[in-house]
Amino acid sequence: MASVPIDHGLIIAGILFALGLVGVLVRRNVLFMLLSIEIMLNAAGLAFVIAGARWAQADGQVMFLFILTMAAAEVSVGLALILQIYHHTKTLDADAFDEMRG
Amino acid sequence: MNVVFYIAAAVAVTATLLVITRTNAVHALLYLIVSLLSVALVFYTLGAPFVAALEVIVYAGAIMVLFLFAIMILNLGQEASEQERRWLQPAIWRGPAILATVLAIELVYLLVAAGGRLPSTGAVEPRQVGIALFGPYLLAVELASMLLLAGLVGAYHLGRRVKPQAQGGET
Numbered sequence: 001m002a003s004v005p006i007d008h009g010l011i012i013a014g015i016l017f018a019l020g021l022v023g024v025l026v027r028r029n030v031l032f033m034l035l036s037i038e039i040m041l042n043a044a045g046l047a048f049v050i051a052g053a054r055w056a057q058a059d060g061q062v063m064f065l066f067i068l069t070m071a072a073a074e075v076s077v078g079l080a081l082i083l084q085i086y087h088h089t090k091t092l093d094a095d096a097f098d099e100m101r102g
Numbered sequence: 103m104n105v106v107f108y109i110a111a112a113v114a115v116t117a118t119l120l121v122i123t124r125t126n127a128v129h130a131l132l133y134l135i136v137s138l139l140s141v142a143l144v145f146y147t148l149g150a151p152f153v154a155a156l157e158v159i160v161y162a163g164a165i166m167v168l169f170l171f172a173i174m175i176l177n178l179g180q181e182a183s184e185q186e187r188r189w190l191q192p193a194i195w196r197g198p199a200i201l202a203t204v205l206a207i208e209l210v211y212l213l214v215a216a217g218g219r220l221p222s223t224g225a226v227e228p229r230q231v232g233i234a235l236f237g238p239y240l241l242a243v244e245l246a247s248m249l250l251l252a253g254l255v256g257a258y259h260l261g262r263r264v265k266p267q268a269q270g271g272e273t
Contacts, residue, residue, distance in 0.1 A: 060226075
């Protein structure tokens with residue numbers, strides 16, 4: 001897009017990605033960690049769309065569609081894992097899952 | 103068009119900042135939905151209407167509903183009604199409502215003042231995206247469908263309730 005400089009769009013995407021990264025690092029609740037991973041994936045897709053809009057090509061949007069697909073698959077498996085983990089340990093604290101003995 | 107982009111980006115950053123600082127999962131989810139909606143508006147101002155629609159439908163719709171279901175399933179029964187009463191207080195939904203109102207004003211502005219037209223230069227139509235998707239990226243589309251199938255099977259397998267005595271080494 002000509003009217004919005006690509007730098008500003010990429011800065012926004014970088015800020016969103018950094019916020020998601022901080023969320024993953026700071027929060028200990030696995031549900032919030034999954035939410036933060038969604039934020040990071042969304043920011044990466046935003047960067048793709050911005051770059052695609054810069055050169056007026058469809059490839060950026062195609063890449064965003066693939067990121068969307070991957071996010072959907074990842075969330076379904078991740079939430080099923082969280083439910084199963086909660087069923088086993090009765091907590092969502094990520095530090096409580098340090099014993100991978102099944 | 104520039105002002106709309108910057109306001110939507112500011113709303114996105116604010117809402118995301120509030121997502122990672124909330125202690126209640128449902129509150130964080132509300133802010134995340136607002137953040138995704140504002141990112142959809144950013145997509146629209148960048149000339150990507152197809153992706154903006156998909157962001158609202160798939161991300162803010164389907165994936166967030168998945169999260170909501172998981173939170174509801176995880177929610178424990180005895181304190182649920184008392185928690186529900188606290189959630190209905192205005193202080194809870196005031197923040198997301200304000201941010202969503204900003205987005206709604208921007209949307210109305212886009213529809214009325216700008217006539218609903220896309221930014222003329224550099225807009226990528228859904229038609230071009232579809233042609234690219236089923237032309238050079240056809241193999242990737244097939245791989246994505248297999249990924250979704252794997253996700254479906256994996257979620258079904260993991261989501262089963264395992265009997266306490268029947269659980270083997272597979273889980």
